[in-house]
Amino acid sequence: DKGPYAHYMLKEIYEQPGVISETLEGRIHKGRLLEASFGHETTALLDKTKHVQIVACGTSYHAGLVAKYWLEEVGVGCSVEVASEYRYRKVVVPEGSLLITISQSGETADTLAALRDSCSKGYIGSLTVCNVPESSLVRESDVCFMTRAGTEIGVASTKAFTTQLVALRLLMIALARRKGLTPEEEETMVNELHSLPRQVEVVLELADKIQIMAEDFSDKHNALFLGRGAFYPVAMEGALKLKEISYIHAEAYPAGELKHGPLALVDETMPVVCALPDDPLLEKVLSNLQEVRARGGELFLFSDHKVNIGLDRYQSLTLADIYPGTAPIVYSIPLQLLAYHVALLKGTDVDQPRNLAKSVTVE
Ligand code: F6R
Numbered sequence: 118d119k120g121p122y123a124h125y126m127l128k129e130i131y132e133q134p135g136v137i138s139e140t141l142e143g144r145i146h147k148g149r150l151l152e153a154s155f156g157h158e159t160t161a162l163l164d165k166t167k168h169v170q171i172v173a174c175g176t177s178y179h180a181g182l183v184a185k186y187w188l189e190e191v192g193v194g195c196s197v198e199v200a201s202e203y204r205y206r207k208v209v210v211p212e213g214s215l216l217i218t219i220s221q222s223g224e225t226a227d228t229l230a231a232l233r234d235s236c237s238k239g240y241i242g243s244l245t246v247c248n249v250p251e252s253s254l255v256r257e258s259d260v261c262f263m264t265r266a267g268t269e270i271g272v273a274s275t276k277a278f279t280t281q282l283v284a285l286r287l288l289m290i291a292l293a294r295r296k297g298l299t300p301e302e303e304e305t306m307v308n309e310l311h312s313l314p315r316q317v318e319v320v321l322e323l324a325d326k327i328q329i330m331a332e333d334f335s336d337k338h339n340a341l342f343l344g345r346g347a348f349y350p351v352a353m354e355g356a357l358k359l360k361e362i363s364y365i366h367a368e369a370y371p372a373g374e375l376k377h378g379p380l381a382l383v384d385e386t387m388p389v390v391c392a393l394p395d396d397p398l399l400e401k402v403l404s405n406l407q408e409v410r411a412r413g414g415e416l417f418l419f420s421d422h423k424v425n426i427g428l429d430r431y432q433s434l435t436l437a438d439i440y441p442g443t444a445p446i447v448y449s450i451p452l453q454l455l456a457y458h459v460a461l462l463k464g465t466d467v468d469q470p471r472n473l474a475k476s477v478t479v480e
Contacts, residue, residue: 124467126271126362130453131321133276134314137446139265140280141287141310148304148311150290159260162242163291167213170240171197172231174477176274176357177219180246180281182350183445187286191293200227201480204234216243219285221269221277222476223252230480232257246284248277262288271468272475273362275453278354279317282446286310309440313447319437320450324458326434327451330417331458333432334388340365341379341414342452343372343391343405345398347445355390355452361470362460372405383414390455391416392448393433395423396441403427419451 122128143154152160169188171181181197188195194211200218204227216235218228223245232243232254245258248266255261264280290298290306298306334340340359344352349371356367370379372391383389389409393402406416406428416431421438439447460467 123461124271124457126273126275126457126467129269129271129276130450130457132267133279133450134317134321136266136276136280137283137317138314139267140283141313142265144287145307145310148307150287150294150303150307152291152294155262155291156260159244159262160291162215162244162260163288163295165213165241166193166215166292166295168194168211169196169215169217170208170210171195171217171219172200172203172228173219174200174225174228176278176354177221177225177228177281179350179354179357180278180285181217181219182353183282183347184285184289186347187289187442188292191289191298192296193289193292200225200231204231208238210239214240216240217246218243218254218258219246219281220252220254221248221264221266221274221281223247223249223254224476224478226478226480229253229257246281246288248280270475272470272473273358273456273467279446279449282449283310283313286442306442309442312440313443316437316439316443316447317450320447321454323434323436323451324454327454328458330432330434331455331462333415333417334359334363334365334455334459335462337365337386337388339382339387340367341382341387341389342367342369343375343389343402344369345372345402346396348392348394348448351392351445351448351452352390354449355392355456358453358456359459361473362456362467363463363465364471365459372402375405375408380408380412383409383412385413385415387414389414389416390452391418392452393418393420393424393426394439394444394448395421396444399424417455419448
């Protein structure tokens, strides 16, 4: 039942504050991670974990890419790969490596095959971040860490993605503890997560403004999404959402790669979307965007109060000040809404995009 919403995708976008709270429920309390809730088998595996290999497809792969930035920040090495490539590569597994699969459905054929093949590869064990309790990935992994997004019907994944990021952030805090995280640092990270549902609500209130932005996309054939650091995978996810439901060709690039090729594509017909929070890479991104402006590219920016954009002609939406740890989650929301409103204007089938299936159980 879609309730008051025109599409399941929109309903699922608006369910995010609630399902993020669900995913945090019983796992954090008063500035502490409640690790006992992970189960003894999981904590025992985390004790042995020195490195993490993440394997997933599509949107779930993008969640894994964000987690890589988080894990490496606390000193845990991490590799991330799409399952369809990982499977056919001769992988060298570092000592103490934990295999993490990420999947909404738990039935994605390549991800499942990657898990099955991993038994012979020397991992210390396998953990799945998954949304469907009775799924194959849950049954066949050593341990699971469930997202609690509820049933996701829209083919374009939204609430599954943000709850995957929440789950991965919780796992990161658990691993960080083993790397000497102080109680004060833990409290900061946990409090960021605690306030996340409210932050997402605030972004959802900007929907009308995003709808207006979307008007500039409906006659476009291409779009470029830029980001640096953990916002690069956020850009990748934004581009995937736009292409799958609006059929506009969208590509994501690390902003620093612009002058190594894609800048040649930029002219007045090319919208360039960028998440631009106040973070250590801000100045670098601004200088990349300056190059886009100099070629007449139209800029669509998502930023916060602290950022002085200082460019000519751009559209921007200012998000409330947010926390660095959870910012990639918060900045994913306006990109979901942008894709949704562009698709709506183009009149495409938002919930059932052509050629796509919700669960890819064939290779
Ligand atoms: C994109 C999308 C797909 C899935 C991918 C993996 O919106 O939904 O890219 O993310 O097919 O599916 P799961 O997460 O079920 O393994």
